[in-house]
Amino acid sequence: MFQRWKESITPTDIVMWLIGGTLLLMVIWGSVATLVAGKYTGRHWIDFVIFGLAQGSIYALIATGYTMVYGVLRMINFAHGEVFMSGPYTAYFVAAAMYRSDFLDKHPFTALFVIFVVAMAISTMIAYFLEKIAYRPLRGAPRLIPLITAIGASFFLQYMFRGLYGSGFQAYPVIKIFEGAWVIFGIRILKFQLVVIVAAILLMAALYSFIMLTRAGKAIRAVSEDKEASSLMGINVDGMISTTFIIGGMAAGAAGVLYALMFKQVHFFMGFIPGIKAFTAAVLGGIGNIPGAMLGGIFLGLIESVGPSLFLDGLGIPAPYQLKDAIAFTMLVLVLIFRPMGIMGERLAAKKA
């Protein structure tokens, strides 16, 4: 027994664990040092967690689209960040027009509904045509080729929107009913953060039930298991792939509006970084796995918000928030060292990622 165990361990495994262990020790040491220093009170920590949850739920929504596409096509849809950008950027003009005519202040919910519909429609359209024009001709090509196409499409969409709407920043109007904060059980939470978190949860629940409960969802799952077999079972594979893109686009458009409500600014480059973050979140959770993507998104948002203060502040490292992405990626590597298929990537592990 011991012999077999010994054989399966290679020197590289030991090095790997050493690296992982060192990182883990540093994280623990930093956290203890920070907590001992007592710079932050309990309320600060609660704030950090809420900020992280709000940011994370947006990552989670975008990551869902990423992961669904990955599930059916086994490709990284690099242009998903641009799908996310296109909706709210276009809807901005609608929002601004409604703001100017006072419609937004008088009927905030109707206005919000319109904004959501416009943004989701545009994002969905972009996602649909993206698949049809850029990805469909490449079915069956080696996996790197669609990746490059996706990168190209991402650049193209970014600069197309820059050319169409200009390179400046636009700012979403303030929606008065969501300004200010609520105090719930003694915890102060900004109104729209709660709105964003709740909306994201609702959307993700809807998405998950669509995938798990409906016929189309079942078909999508079948396609992601095995394209040939599902085609033999009478499933329209191309149609299902299109559906996946449509749903991913809708989720991205909704996430985009939530993002725009939270951060106000929209511009042509706004999709790039959230796109990469969402991709990271999807991998963190186990790519191709929808609950995994949600979990990964929340986890990433939390790490970004809490991590710098918790891990680095106590070590006396200057400007810890400059290193927040480095922390996020280190955590990613740490997770992947111990679970090479992501947090929830169990099912995929058996197959070839």
Add this chain to the structure above:
Amino acid sequence: MNSHLGYGFNQQQVEFFNTVIQKGEELMKRILTLFIVLIAVFCLAMPAAAAGKGVVKIKKGEPVHIAYWFVISGPNTSLGMDTVRGIEIAIEDFGKKIKGHPIKLTGEDTGCGPEGGQAAATKIASDPSVVAAIGSNCSSAAKPGVPILWAAGIPSVSPSNTAPYLTDPKRGDGYSGYLRTCHNDTVQGAVAAQFAKDVLKVTSAATIHDGSVYAEQLAQVFAANFKKMGGKITAQEAVSPGDTDMRPVLTSIATGKPGLIYYPIFIAEGGHITRQGKEVSGLEKTKMMGADGIFSPDFYKAAGEAAVGMYHTSPDFSAFPAAYKDFLKKHQEKYGKKPEAPFHAHSYDAAMMILKSIDKVGVAGKDGSLTIDRMKLRDAMYATKGFKGMTGTLNCDKYGDCADPRIAVYETNIDNIKKGEMPTMPIWKPYK
């Protein structure tokens, strides 16, 4: 085996031919190798292309060529376009002609980075018709670019490089052809610190930079000055370009209870910090202060009403001579809008300084040609004293710092935001 050689020859003869061919090939290889070595030596030994002749001769009717190298792509485009317009208006004011020759303006994009700066400078340097250059916008582009231009004999005047290094006595010979019409960051940072300490009477402050050359430098200068004056720096934080959620970092800063946050960064991140600063508990009474990088109507769009009551350090437009009003009028007529960034007037002055100096040192020939010695041009520009420019009176020191460094502090009110216009009158200035 070469079959057609085989006809009529016996085996030995064929082998003989083959060895001859082989020998010949080897000989040829050797000769060619020798040839290549010779060429290699020749190429390496040849002096670098004689781009910088020092003297530009312009034939009759041909234009005097001036080039700019600014950022005209990417997120900082508005800064570059603002400065380009300053030059264009200066050329029109100068009368579009210099000693009977038209003025030709071309430009290259630096992308606000060192590689872009190097490539753009090389492209300008490779054109022997360029008399002088204007640029760059970003100090990181100027650092590798200026020596390239000067090696080709082209002097360059920058309207917006604020990094102290470029006019530092220890900067090196490569920068001998470099001047600037804008202030040095050491001035702006010091003004901000003085204002915070003496006028706002805050005793503690925090700084945020975004990892750009400009912001990091300015934040450093501010912190150093503030400390020197007896203030306390509670935190020196940094964010990354593209960050959106500033609440965690602001919460972290709030634990130090600073009286002021100085964030000399750019529009997107500056907007997020301004907005979210209002939402973080513990910062309700903290004053917010930015620098000229966010002194732009676009920033008001990004920050919204949260910007009310915040302070900016920026060049003092009210101290600009009366001619500045004219300039604004021309700008409005020509481009249909107000200037978008703070360096158009500096750019105007840079262009004027070059044109006037060319006018001084250019020698008109009898055949209608114009000869410009670029070394003399450089000397003439360095000798500028008491030059009445759009930004005040310019005096160049021996390191090329020509600015009349009038930095003032502005406060934003609700009207500014509603109209989307920057305040025109400073609330405080360190000089009389």
Add this chain to the structure above:
Amino acid sequence: MTQTRSLWEHGVKTGIIGGVAVLVIALVGMVESFHRRDIIAEVITMGQVLLLIGGVFIGYIAAKRTGSDESLAPGLNAVIGSSVTGGFLAFLVIVGRLINLRAVLVNASPMLYKLLTLGHKGVAGIFIILLIGMGCGVFAAALFYLPRLTRRVIILSLSSMIIAGVLQDLIRPVIAAWGPVAVVSEWLFTGNGLTVSGSISIVILIAVVMTAWALKGQDIKSGYGNLSGGSQRGIKISAFFMLAVVLLALPHILGLFLSEVLTIVGLYVLLGLGLNIVVGYAGMLDLGYVAFFAIGSYVTAVLTSPELGFFSLTFWQALPFAVVLGIFFGVLLGIPVLKMRGDYLAIATLGFGEIIRILVLSDFLRPWLGGAQGAGKIPKAAIMGYQFITPQQIYYLILAGCILVVFISLRLKGSRLGRAWMAMREDEDVAQAMGINLVATKLLAFATGAGFSALSGAIFASKLGSVYPHSFNVIISINILCLIIVGGMGSIPGVIVGAAALVGLPELLREFAEYRLLVYGAALVAMMILRPEGLWPEVRHKMELHAEEENNIGEPEPSTAT
């Protein structure tokens, strides 16, 4: 009934797609901003040429896709396609004149409408657009019916003229530097664009050369084939030597700026060859390759820069450290990702790239690495007093580096290790079953790739004289990946061609900075769809991709679609 519908169906469909594309081109501001540059001075501008090419291209595609037996159908479709496209633009002008589109679409300016209608107001302007669209269609139809040879000659000679017009600022100084030939440049170019006589002569010259080659080229090729093996070898050797001579003389022929472009391309060739080993040979998707580039640069900076003030080695003393540390980090970063596959590997490496960049930028490491202010005063390389300062001199340094790296890549490719890499690329499990030590093989790939990249980084630092963290963005990694795939994965000449196409071309078009990435993105998509194997593919890889096509003999690939 269905017959008549299918007659014009393709024309309308293609016209609609083309119309949307042309609308996008117009509304992103390309047409208007290209309008400022003349191709032929005071005759035609770049913006107009762009629109005309679009119109003709759409017409031609419509004709090509018809595939009807009816001989008139393709021509009809060409005209319909182009006219529909023109109709879209006319529609834009009508709408734009009625409502102010500018509030949303910043580039829908009155200037654009004026340009589209050639300055005519009212209905006349609309008719002019439609007329021009139809004209494009007629031209496209004519092109379609012409024999293949004539068509190629026309397209090539016209496009060379356009290229000469677009690149005038680059061509002019090069010709002008050639003493006696300088007259040619004055005859060809004016201050802004080609002269009329110049453009006509370019068209004629190219047409003659093309026709001659088309008529005689086959003879020359077969003549070469009939030559004896010895003479063929002789020609090959002399061609090789000619190439060497050209490579050596290139910077002196091309002048300062084009040499700078060559050095940039050279640096990317070094990077590309390194990544080619990791991705192309070993099949591991690495999105954080820029990390090793940064490590090479920063090691050089720390060891040489007096600004940081730790060491003051020369470039050559620092170079081995840079490469060795690059390799060391390659292995170090390689170990944690050994077990990851595919996209997990991609994101983990992307993370590494970002971690390195953020650390280098951070205030945390500023005392050692210079933080946001970077590190300057890095000395230039020098051999026995000969300094590599100008781009023309640095070119030789980079050329030497490229030759070395190409040589190593070539030798590795056929070696035992190289074959192990390729086996691993095809199937990891099978490779392991065949007795390949996956751990060692993977780590060697990472190490080699990192070494090449660090070499490139060291030269980059010395070339620039200063290093800044912002030079090591994730975009660089993506760009390198794109260039090796566009060039042809696993192919060494492919990397060189890819670097020239994806780095050199955009650099030449620096003045069109605003639209560089737009076109770059579109070109990547088009390239991958039309030619997935790359510009200069590895033979085996190409065969895999085109295996099906060769089995069922279809029509030959359209080579004229430009």
